Amino acid sequence: MTKRKITVAVSGLNNIDSPGPGIPVIRALKESEYFDVRIIGLSYENLEPGLYMRDLVDKSYSIPLPSSGTASLLERLRYIHDVENIDVIIPNFDAELHSFIKLATQLKNDFGIETFLPTQEQFESRHKSVLYEFGEENGVKVPYAKMIFSANEIHSLKNDFTYPLVIKGKYYDASIAATPEQAVNYFHKISAKWGLPIIVQEFVSGNEVNVTAIGDGKGNCIGAVPMRKLYITDKGKAWAGVSLDDENLIEITNRVISNSKWKGGCELEFIKTKEGEYYLLEMNPRFPAWVYLAKGCGQNHPEALVRMALGEEVKPFESYDVGKLFVRFSFDQIVDIKDYEKISTLGEL
């Protein structure tokens, strides 16, 4: 089969100890059966390891931080598109998704660049701060949670929560507090880093199981692969994991994707209790960093996303391999100072 030549721009090249999904997405695309993909890397920092992975990333450009606003991002993308003629953009950071969702129509109409992203409403509906309501709407259990804006509110939580409870940042970080004093301490630590509000969540004991999935935006779950972390870093990230045979988890994932008509890639994070109940802890609005495991199990989710972005009809995957492991590793790339100079000064490599 002749593969169609396309150019895909991908962000999330931070293949570090708390990795972004960019490099796994690129690996899956480079192994596509349908496409011969030229990859354009989009970076926020000059030492993102993916910038220097020349076998995976054909050309890279730095782009402005989300805090710079959508106008400067659009201007930068216009420049990159003029040079590279991009077919599809896959943004991989939570923090940049809002900008890309906002620009999606303009990118398509003005430049012919396709994306495959959730709607703004879908994106907002699964935020940590409203996840409890999201669970109720989609028929999935979510630990009870409440937003607080001041450490003083912690002492009045005793009416709604028992200890231990979980103190979470709006975007990242979570700590289990066994006492009100610990909760106050974590409140200050996490709010200093990620701002307010802080989410207080009921603690549910059990095993963490995650699903990487993709929805077509019409209520169909195109693919889903569940995984349990086998080796966890001190940042709580999976360094190794194994694909699971769990029909209940697949059924819940199908229900969530179908009810919410989710469009694009996502990661669902669950706790499975000893009694076999599943509680949704988070729904991330993009592929996880372990999405390459899905490719390894026979479901190439990034390829399916690109096909749908390009308007192709994609049939749901029917199976995946159980008992496949991913095991990460780190290695040192030797980089010429000229390459670092190029990306630092010209914003291109």
Place this chain on the structure above:
Amino acid sequence: MQINKNIAISDSGFVFNPSTGDSFSTNQVGLEIIRLLKENKSKEELIKELVLKFSTDESTLEKDLGDFFMMLNSYQILVNND
């Protein structure tokens, strides 16, 4: 007493539970017990066969089996325990 039918067991004694992602290693004796359980043998039949195969008495075997079943149960390798 039944082994979870999804459990994968290799000849080397490597046991993988695809529902939980847990994996274990067992020795030849453990492997033999799991094999017999997979053949739907009752506890009594199991003891009878094991006593013939391994140099041990029934009461020691029964006690050791109890411990082993408890372990299998806690690792969700057994679906029920009689």
